[in-house]
Amino acid sequence: MGILSSFFKTKNNENKFADLHIHTSFSDGLLTPEQVVTKAKENGLAVVAIVDHDAVAGIKPAIQSGKKLGVEIIPAVELSCIVGDNDIHIIGYCLDYKNNKLINTLNDIQNKRVERAKKIVEKLTEQGAEVEIERVLELAGNGAVGRPHIAQALLEEGHISSYDEAFWKYIGYHCPAYVPKEKLTPKDVIKLIRNFHGQAILAHPMSYNNRSTISYLIEQGIQGLEVWRPDHSENEVKYLSNLVKMNNLLATGGTDCHGGRKGKILIGEIKVPYQYVTALKHAR
Numbered sequence: 001m002g003i004l005s006s007f008f009k010t011k012n013n014e015n016k017f018a019d020l021h022i023h024t025s026f027s028d029g030l031l032t033p034e035q036v037v038t039k040a041k042e043n044g045l046a047v048v049a050i051v052d053h054d055a056v057a058g059i060k061p062a063i064q065s066g067k068k069l070g071v072e073i074i075p076a077v078e079l080s081c082i083v084g085d086n087d088i089h090i091i092g093y094c095l096d097y098k099n100n101k102l103i104n105t106l107n108d109i110q111n112k113r114v115e116r117a118k119k120i121v122e123k124l125t126e127q128g129a130e131v132e133i134e135r136v137l138e139l140a141g142n143g144a145v146g147r148p149h150i151a152q153a154l155l156e157e158g159h160i161s162s163y164d165e166a167f168w169k170y171i172g173y174h175c176p177a178y179v180p181k182e183k184l185t186p187k188d189v190i191k192l193i194r195n196f197h198g199q200a201i202l203a204h205p206m207s208y209n210n211r212s213t214i215s216y217l218i219e220q221g222i223q224g225l226e227v228w229r230p231d232h233s234e235n236e237v238k239y240l241s242n243l244v245k246m247n248n249l250l251a252t253g254g255t256d257c258h259g260g261r262k263g264k265i266l267i268g269e270i271k272v273p274y275q276y277v278t279a280l281k282h283a284r
Contacts, residue, residue, distance in 0.1 A: 017271035018047035020074060020280075021091065021203065021226065021254025025141060026058035027078075028148040030259030033062035036267065041069045043268025047277050049074035049093060049254065051203075054109045055144045056097040074277065077106070078203060079192065081184040083216065086208050087173065090189045090222065093252070094284045095198025102196045109182070110144045116179050117145045123177035124150075129159040129170060147171050148261055163261070186220040199223045199283050201252050206236050218247055223283065228253025228270050250283055251276055 022036050023029030031039065033050060040048045050062045050073060059075045066073045075097040081088050096102060114137070121133045131153040139149040151166035160166050170177045190200040201224040205214050214225070227240040228251075244251045253276070255266035 016046035016274035017044065018049070018072075018074070018274060018277050019045055019254045019257070019267055019270055020047075020049040020076075020093070020252045020272055020277070021051050021229075022048050022257045022267060023052055023078075023259070024050060024058040024062070024143075025259075026055045026143040027052035028143070028146045028258060028261065030261050031257075031265070033058040034065040035259070036257075037062055037065040037069055037071050037073070039265060039267045040071050045071065045268060045271065046274065047072040047074060048267075049076045049091075051076040051078050051091055051254070053078050053080075053144050053146060054106050054113065056103065056106060057142065059097050072277075074280065076198075079109075079184075079189045080181050081186045081189045082180070083186060083208075083213055085173070086210070086213060087181060088186065088208065088213070088217065089203040090186065090193070091201045091203050091226070091252075092193035092196070092198035093201060093280050095193060095196040097196075099196055105192065112182050113145050116181065117150060119179045120147070120150055120171060120177050123179065124154070124159075124170060127170060127176050129154060129157075129177070131157055131159070148258070186217055186222070190221045190223075197284055199250060199280055201226060201250060204229060204231075204256065205240060206232060211239075214243065218243070218249070222249070224250030224252060226253060227251045228272060230255055230266060230269050250279055252280070 024033045024036055050059050052058050056077050063073045076091055076093045078089055078091050117136055118133055136149050136153050139152050151163050154160045154166045193200040200222055202217055202222050203226050205225050225240050253270050253272040255270050257266040
């Protein structure tokens with residue numbers, strides 16, 4: 001919160017704060033939507049954005065729980081595209097998540113996720129780290145299957161000693177069992193989000209280790225940047241804040257919480273002032 005308060009002051013709703021990047025069990029998070037809302041309430045948040053990979057099914061139960069506990073839910077989805085060798089993540093906020101065309105499009109993307117998971121499992125077998133695709137899909141449950149579920153299956157089978165080892169040894173970028181996603185362009189993803197009245201925000205921009213990539217995505221029509229994250233340094237927050245101001249972009253922030261899959265549960269560690277939630281809504 002110290003980094004946030006040093007750059008911005010709220011005028012209205014000054015006691016209301018948000019975490020605008022939380023995953024649930026409907027993608028690769030460990031917490032159900034209801035558990036996310038409960039944790040948010042316990043940690044003093046008035047707003048959370050449900051941001052699952054290629055899925056919006058977790059939004060409705062979160063809203064239902066939010067009404068009971070007094071937590072506002074921002075509907076969102078996290079989509080992927082390719083820039084060079086980078087897998088870029090773009091979040092669509094405030095989009096029409098009930099739209100059947102959007103749901104059908106996401107279902108198609110999820111089906112391609114299953115095919116990708118099967119190919120990864122085949123490569124793992126070739127590497128001597130066999131896991132059952134049925135178990136991977138079981139771990140995904142109702143959510144969009146992803147590499148975290150494969151990592152969990154590898155851990156269960158004893159092929160690795162930690163979750164992180166799965167990525168640096170087998171399924172991370174450029175590793176022996178890695179299979180790339182469908183090659184959508186940034187413009188494809190931004191157009192998809194805009195078609196359903198959402199705002200396209202670049203997720204974890206500093207993770208791409210190339211500031212020219214951020215500039216390129218601004219040129220491609222990205223509408224905002226995820227400025228505040230637990231892994232952003234004060235200098236990185238300054239850099240991103242300046243980009244937001246210079247390019248008249250939206251600013252968001254969040255923990256990118258996966259419910260403890262990557263360590264401790266982070267909900268509440270980033271508290272974005274409500275004025276940025278208002279800005280997202282007005283941009284819609």
